[in-house]
Amino acid sequence: MSDIVIAGLGSAGYAALASIKRRNPKISITVIDSKESDLVHPCGLPYSLEGSVDPSDLSQDIGLARMGVTKIRGSLIALDAERRSIRVDSGGEERGVPYSLLLLSLGSVPVIPPLEGLHAILGNRAFTLHSIGDLEAIRKCRETSKRCVIVGAGAIGLETATALSRTLDDVRVLEMQGQVLPGVMDEEIARVVEEYIASMGINVELNARVTGISPHDGGISIATSAGAIRSDFSVISTGFAANIAALRDSGLRCNQNGIEVDRHLHTSAEGIYAAGDCISGWSVIDGAPLKAKLATSAYKQGTVAGMNAAGGSMEYRGSSGTFVTRISGLEVAGTGYTTEGAKRQGFRPQSGKIKSSILPEYFPDNRAITIKIIADSATGRILGAQAVGEGGAAERINLLSAAVEMGMTLEQLGRVEMAYCPAVSEVYDPVMRAADFAARRIKP
Ligand SMILES: Cc1cc2nc3c(=O)[nH]c(=O)nc-3n(C[C@H](O)[C@H](O)[C@H](O)COP(=O)(O)OP(=O)(O)OC[C@H]3O[C@@H](n4cnc5c(N)ncnc54)[C@H](O)[C@@H]3O)c2cc1C
Numbered sequence: 001m002s003d004i005v006i007a008g009l010g011s012a013g014y015a016a017l018a019s020i021k022r023r024n025p026k027i028s029i030t031v032i033d034s035k036e037s038d039l040v041h042p043c044g045l046p047y048s049l050e051g052s053v054d055p056s057d058l059s060q061d062i063g064l065a066r067m068g069v070t071k072i073r074g075s076l077i078a079l080d081a082e083r084r085s086i087r088v089d090s091g092g093e094e095r096g097v098p099y100s101l102l103l104l105s106l107g108s109v110p111v112i113p114p115l116e117g118l119h120a121i122l123g124n125r126a127f128t129l130h131s132i133g134d135l136e137a138i139r140k141c142r143e144t145s146k147r148c149v150i151v152g153a154g155a156i157g158l159e160t161a162t163a164l165s166r167t168l169d170d171v172r173v174l175e176m177q178g179q180v181l182p183g184v185m186d187e188e189i190a191r192v193v194e195e196y197i198a199s200m201g202i203n204v205e206l207n208a209r210v211t212g213i214s215p216h217d218g219g220i221s222i223a224t225s226a227g228a229i230r231s232d233f234s235v236i237s238t239g240f241a242a243n244i245a246a247l248r249d250s251g252l253r254c255n256q257n258g259i260e261v262d263r264h265l266h267t268s269a270e271g272i273y274a275a276g277d278c279i280s281g282w283s284v285i286d287g288a289p290l291k292a293k294l295a296t297s298a299y300k301q302g303t304v305a306g307m308n309a310a311g312g313s314m315e316y317r318g319s320s321g322t323f324v325t326r327i328s329g330l331e332v333a334g335t336g337y338t339t340e341g342a343k344r345q346g347f348r349p350q351s352g353k354i355k356s357s358i359l360p361e362y363f364p365d366n367r368a369i370t371i372k373i374i375a376d377s378a379t380g381r382i383l384g385a386q387a388v389g390e391g392g393a394a395e396r397i398n399l400l401s402a403a404v405e406m407g408m409t410l411e412q413l414g415r416v417e418m419a420y421c422p423a424v425s426e427v428y429d430p431v432m433r434a435a436d437f438a439a440r441r442i443k444p
Contacts, residue, residue, distance in 0.1 A: 002030040004309050005099040007076040007086065008243075009033040010042075011295045012105035012276025014062075015302030016309070017069065023310040030070040032088055032097065038062045038071070043295055045135050046156065050163030055135055072097065076106065079250035081269035101271045101309050104247075104259060105302060108240035108277035108293050113151075116212030116223070118236070125220045126213055126234045129160055138235065145232035146170060149222055151210050153180040155325040155332075157237035158197065162327050164235075165202050172231070173197075174208040174224060181332070184292075184323065186339050188353070189386045192370055196330045240293050242278045255280050257289055263315045265305040273309050275301035284318035284405055285336060285383060288345055292321035322401040324394040333397035336384030336404040339374055350377040352437025356430040358392045360422045367391050371434040373400065373410070377442045380409035385434075396431050410439040 004020060006013050009031050020027055037059035047053045064071045074090030085098045110128035112118065118126055127138050142148075146169045150161045153175035165171040175182070179190040180197070197204055205226070212223040219232040242258030253260045253268035257280035261267055267274050276298035283290045297319040304316040324333035342349040353372040359365075369389030375382050385400035387393035403413050414436070418429045 001098045001100065002028040002070060004028070004101045004103060005030045005032065005086065005097060006103045006105060007032045008105040008107055008276070008278070009035070009038060010040075010105060010107050010276060011298040012107075012278075012302035012305070013103070014039060015299045016103050016105060016273075016275060016306030017067075017302075019303045019306030020310040021067065023307055023312055027310055028068075028070075030072060030097070030099075031064060032072050032074060032076055032086070034073060034075045035059075036073075038064055040132060042130065045129050045132075046159035046163050048135055049129070049138060049160065050166055055132060055139075058132060058135075075246070076104075077246050079247055079252065079272075081250055081252060081272060084271060099271075101273070103305055103309050104267070104272065104274040104278055105276045105298075105305075106243040106246070106278040107298075109243045109245075110236070111239040111241050112236065113210070113238050115210055117214040118212070121213060121215060121220065125215065125232075126236055128236050129156060130240075138233075141233045142167060145219075147219070147231040147233075148172070149174060149220075149229060149231040149234045150237055151222075151234060152237035152239070153177075153182070153204060153206075154237060154239065155181065155184075155323065157235070158193070158327050159325055160235050160237060161197070161202050162200065165200055170203075170231075171201075172203045172205065172229065174205050174210055174222070174229075176207065176209040178206050180204060180206075181334075183341070184321070184334050184338065185332075185386050186351075186372060186374075189370060189372055189388055192388045193327065193330065193332055197327065200328055240277065242280070242293075244278055257281065257291060263317070264308045264313070265301055265316055266308065273305040275305040282318045283337075283345075284320050285407075286345055287318060290319055290321055292319060292323070294319070294321065294323055296322065317405075320401050320404045322397060322404075324397065329390050330388065331391060331393035332388050333393040334384070334386040335397050335401040336382070337374065338384060338386070342374055342376070342383045347383060348377045349374045349383060350438060350441045351375070352434045352439070352441065354430050354434045354437060356426070356433065358389065358426065358430070359424070360426060363422050369393060369396070369430055371396060371430050373431070373434045373438050375410050375438050375442060380411055380439070380442055382408055382410060382413060382435075396429070399431060410435050410442070414439070 074088040078087040209225040277293040322335040
């Protein structure tokens with residue numbers, strides 16, 4: 001019996017493995033995962049769809065045997081926490097695998113909305129984008145198609161739309177809320193993204209609720225609140241949920257966001273840790289439940305859970321939900337709470353927004369960036385930020401992510417000196433100017 005069994009080798013599982021090996025190389029590890037290759041990189045799927053990345057480069061073998069790690073190719077299908085054993089299905093053959101310590105890093109599954117007719121055409125004319133298999137199915141369907149409808153205008157929906165617009169004549173995005181990137185961007189910043197997408201010839205329809213999808217004349221017909229839309233195929237991009245179906249009868253405490261864990265990422269069952277998309281995460285700002293499922297959080301959680309499973313004592317403080325996406329030439333990034341999110345959490349948010357060039361005005365090849373910083377008017381604490389531009393958005397949001405993580409105030413951020421050279425940046429960076437605007441609105 002291995003000392004530690006890791007179920008699921010994605011971002012979290014891999015980070016856990018590296019963390020355990022770093023702390024104590026002598027610990028024996030078994031990895032359970034059904035993938036043919038050791039790792040698959042899901043974040044690269046939309047970029048492979050657009051043709052920037054060869055699909056075969058998304059799979060990677062990391063030499064588990066060479067590392068002394070045992071791999072069982074199969075899926076965890078049940079957990080008996082009292083007996084410290086899991087059931088694993090390897091291509092139809094079931095077996096019990098005992099463990100001393102278990103680390104669950106099972107990832108997430110796409111949310112399939114309850115749309116009339118959808119199940120009958122899933123995998124045929126309607127797809128999700130979550131695996132290499134999904135990517136291949138979409139690529140195949142695209143070969144004989146001219147039109148596609150993306151349901152959901154989150155980051156992955158928009159990346160998918162951009163990718164498909166390179167080869168299809170008619171790409172539409174249907175979003176039931178009144179803006180793109182709902183929940184992660186303020187409406188006024190989302191408008192900048194919407195205008196950019198529209199300039200690419202992609203039709204984004206907001207407040208468009210899809211109620212059903214059915215086969216029609218060799219393609220599909222999508223029933224929406226605004227009438228029927230004909231298309232050739234659809235990609236459903238309506239979010240992800242923790243992959244915890246196999247744990248249903250285990251007694252492990254779970255809620256609708258995933259497996260419940262403490263700050264050491266220990267679950268409700270003795271000897272079981274969990275990390276990544278399968279856990280119920282929380283905000284680093286105030287500890288409130290956070291639905292965001294991101295590779296960066298998964299990696300950090302895997303590091304913490306692995307370290308603790310190997311005998312260490314490390315805490316995970318929560319996630320800032322920091323993300324970036326690239327929509328064609330546009331970088332879109334955010335961290336922490338949106339204005340609405342902050343209000344829901346009981347803060348009194350105030351903000352500063354600026355649209356500015358990245359370089360001094362006299363410099364050629366300049367690019368514009370829009371930055372918004374949100375702070376609590378009672379304390380000046382930075383609660384979130386968003387940036388959109390043809391470059392430079394992610395690096396600025398990373399700085400603001402550190403501010404959110406450390407609980408910095410606008411005044412403390414103002415003390416930070418940023419690197420300057422006219423070929424790279426402004427002497428007084430747009431971040432600082434946005435922070436000044438926010439601070440001026442928060443008068444003591
Ligand atoms: C198209 C797409 C684009 C994305 N882009 C970004 C991005 O740009 N930035 C970002 O931060 N995040 C992005 N994400 C989210 C990111 O991929 C996830 O947050 C991250 O992979 C979560 O890591 P994880 O280890 O929890 O899960 P995963 O990486 O999904 O790994 C879970 C592993 O568990 C295995 N598994 C599943 N069920 C079982 C079972 N029953 N038994 C054993 N093994 C099992 C799976 O095979 C998989 O290898 C994207 C996701 C998708 C789908």
